[in-house]
Amino acid sequence: MVAGEPNDVRVKRCGGGWAVHIVENGKLTVHRFKTQSPAEHFADDQRARLGLASRPPIDEH
Structure with missing residues (x-):
């Protein structure tokens, strides 16, 4: 998430699956x-809903 940004969507590899983190x-x-x-x-749809323009890189951690 970016400091000072109230809304963000990130995709993260999580254990054996994937997690979408949405900050609204x-x-x-x-x-x-x-x-x-x-x-x-799902993340792309949420970015569009929140009016976010770009897709950040996947967080592999």
């Missing part, structure tokens, strides 16, 4: 997926 107005919500493709599609 400073509140974090996490959605988990078994595979990368559905996670990326």
